Amino acid sequence: MSLQCGIIGITNVGKSTLFNCMSNTKVETTNFAFSSSKSNMGIINVPDNRLNELDKIQPTEKLIPATVEIVDIPGLTKGANQGEGVGNKFLGDIRNTDALIHILRCFDDENLPHVDGSVDPVRDIETIDFELQVKDVESVEKKIQRYKKLEKIGDKDAKHGIEVLNGLKEHLEGMQNARSCEVSDGDKKHLDDLFLLTAKPIIYVCNVDDASATTGNAYVEKVKEALKDQNTEVLIIAGKLEAEISDLEDLEDRKEFLSDAGLDEPGVNKLIRSAYSLLNLMSFFTVGPKEIRAWTIKKGMTAPQAAGVIHSDLERGFIRAEVMKYDDYITIGSEVKVKEAGKFHVEGKNYIVDDGDILNIRFNV
Numbered sequence: 001m002s003l004q005c006g007i008i009g010i011t012n013v014g015k016s017t018l019f020n021c022m023s024n025t026k027v028e029t030t031n032f033a034f035s036s037s038k039s040n041m042g043i044i045n046v047p048d049n050r051l052n053e054l055d056k057i058q059p060t061e062k063l064i065p066a067t068v069e070i071v072d073i074p075g076l077t078k079g080a081n082q083g084e085g086v087g088n089k090f091l092g093d094i095r096n097t098d099a100l101i102h103i104l105r106c107f108d109d110e111n112l113p114h115v116d117g118s119v120d121p122v123r124d125i126e127t128i129d130f131e132l133q134v135k136d137v138e139s140v141e142k143k144i145q146r147y148k149k150l151e152k153i154g155d156k157d158a159k160h161g162i163e164v165l166n167g168l169k170e171h172l173e174g175m176q177n178a179r180s181c182e183v184s185d186g187d188k189k190h191l192d193d194l195f196l197l198t199a200k201p202i203i204y205v206c207n208v209d210d211a212s213a214t215t216g217n218a219y220v221e222k223v224k225e226a227l228k229d230q231n232t233e234v235l236i237i238a239g240k241l242e243a244e245i246s247d248l249e250d251l252e253d254r255k256e257f258l259s260d261a262g263l264d265e266p267g268v269n270k271l272i273r274s275a276y277s278l279l280n281l282m283s284f285f286t287v288g289p290k291e292i293r294a295w296t297i298k299k300g301m302t303a304p305q306a307a308g309v310i311h312s313d314l315e316r317g318f319i320r321a322e323v324m325k326y327d328d329y330i331t332i333g334s335e336v337k338v339k340e341a342g343k344f345h346v347e348g349k350n351y352i353v354d355d356g357d358i359l360n361i362r363f364n365v
């Protein structure tokens with residue numbers, strides 16, 4: 001199971017800069033508009049301090065964090081849907097993602113002109129939203145045409161489907177995103193196969209100057225005001241500072257740098273965790289002397305499905321899961337004592353795995 005988070009935004013707002021801070025692969029960042037000419041894929045480790053806590057109780061050789069895929073998508077611009085800038089070929093890359101991180105330029109820098117002449121993150125949100133909405137209207141219209149053909153040959157569902165889609169189309173044409181369109185659960189089936197760009201879950205990241213890393217600035221306030229009615233997260237990150245921090249190899253140097261900036265951890269760590277939860281993901285652990293590992297699953301997965309993330313044999317031959325809750329293990333201090341305390345659970349195939357569960361899968365193939 002690989003879920004993907006896409007980084008989007010206007011050109012030259014710091015997308016590649018932040019991608020480099022998070023990802024295991026590095027790409028070029030430049031002062032030129034549209035410097036990225038293809039989407040770049042990377043893998044990010046999900047920072048999780050629980051791994052270190054588990055290591056204190058069960059010393060191990062390797063700590064392996066959970067991972068998520070991230071794609072740095074080249075900058076969009078006004079008219080991208082008509083081929084402006086790098087055009088719309090990247091709108092397809094956005095379609096393939098499961099969630100979006102929208103980076104907003106919230107810093108002044110006279111050496112780095114903004115393509116639209118001034119720094120205005122609220123206008124930038126509208127610019128990007130509009131490009132995506134235009135694309136979504138196209139998708140909806142195509143589906144309406146398909147339904148009209150079905151209606152002609154007597155399909156009963158098609159008429160209602162057309163009504164639902166027309167409602168959505170109007171919503172989009174009113175400069176609204178599909179994610180804010182109210183559609184009843186029963187009607188969602190008409191939209192499922194559209195993979196609408198503006199329906200994807202999204203986080204906004206205000207890329208600020210170093211001095212505003214903890215406080216934000218006037219641009220951030222405007223962004224928050226503009227998004228206040230949307231149920232969305234707005235994070236503040238000082239991209240340039242983050243890049244400098246991630247370049248430091250030495251852990252102590254990093255700590256000092258962070259505390260000078262007034263941060264208790266890199267802003268990108270927070271961003272990664274937010275993206276992880278936006279993707280509806282969580283982690284369970286396997287714990288042993290060779291490795292302690294965090295595994296990524298979707299919320300609501302059962303024990304056999306979670307076992308299948310480790311290896312398909314474990315799902316196929318699943319017998320039972322032995323489960324310890326992370327908090328029990330940490331406070332009680334060992335597997336033996338957890339058992340003595342009656343908090344070691346044996347669960348069957350209907351068990352829904354919880355975030356932080358420590359699992360041992362019993363299987364037979």
Ligand SMILES: Nc1nc2c(ncn2[C@@H]2O[C@H](COP(=O)(O)OP(=O)(O)OP(=O)(O)O)[C@@H](O)[C@H]2O)c(=O)[nH]1
Pocket residue numbers: 009010011012013014015016017018028029030031032033034035036074075076107108109112207208209238239240241
């Ligand atoms: N002053 C300042 N400059 C930044 C910041 N973040 C990025 N930059 C600079 O902005 C320029 C563009 O950054 P990139 O990360 O390449 O921008 P991008 O959004 O990937 O741009 P495209 O790929 O061209 O769309 C680089 O020169 C960065 O050093 C920041 O927080 N403050």
Ligand SMILES: [Mg+2]
Pocket residue numbers: 015016017028029035036072074075
């Ligand atoms: Mg770039």
